[in-house]
Amino acid sequence: MTASAPPDGPVIELRGINKSFGPVQVLHDVAFSVHPGEVTALVGDNGAGKSTLVKCIGGIHPIDSGEYLFRKEPGGEPVPVHVGSPRAAAALGIEIVYQDLALCDNLDIVQNMFLGREEKSGIVLDEYEMERKAAETLAGLSVRTVKSVRQQVASLSGGQRQTVAIAKAVLWNSRVVILDEPTAALGVAQTQQVLELVRRLADKGLAVVLISHNMNDVFAVSDRIAALYLGQMAAQVKTCDVTHAQVVELITSGRSGDLGLAGTNGNGNGARA
């Protein structure tokens, strides 16, 4: 019993993940854990491997080697899983909102939220039921900026589109929601709305991963920060234990003081100081 993981331990735990595309190794021995009720910010320079890592989690890219553990129920033991497709990830309750939002401009909010899911749910939902569920989900996330769920997505602002994509991700009892740069294209007010939504998801008990370049966003909403440097996990730390400057150093050089990768030029293994 004493050796077992705490009930509030990570829902996803990756160890020693390696991933190459042909001759190019993009992820090196990566460890990464995602906790329920928390926002974990995944940071790193362009090309550091952030999107690749979340695509491995989401079953888009197969991992070459390493352990992928998933805690199927709170308080349960983490078990090794093979996530070989987005469908397998969705079955575990893992949803990813990708950088280029997969929303259809010519459809309305309800149609977008249920797109491609009719089959998976196994039953045919009628329009009324879908509309009710879409509205309920948005209301449950305290989204008040969307006037009608029958609005065409083409008519929405960037922030509203991001909101719809996030609501779509949480529609199906998801436990882990991963957002790849959700605020990259947004203005100040819309960014604020999306960050508030991100925080609410975690406060509802979901495990949220937020990929972001923006240190203000990261420090505004995250509980933990994981910094990738050239495909290695430089450090995964609690946000309250680090400063902006330290995180910037981890991003740009893989280390900061005694935090980060061993060795003078980032050639060591990831180590948490």
Ligand SMILES: Nc1ncnc2c1ncn2[C@@H]1O[C@H](COP(=O)(O)OP(=O)(O)O)[C@@H](O)[C@H]1O
């Ligand atoms: N499908 C792919 N095929 C080949 N190389 C890829 C592929 N996806 C990503 N890469 C490479 O992997 C590296 C990491 O990319 P990525 O994960 O998108 O970084 P980030 O999201 O941190 O900017 C880059 O060098 C990129 O060119």
Ligand SMILES: [Mg+2]
């Ligand atoms: Mg990316």
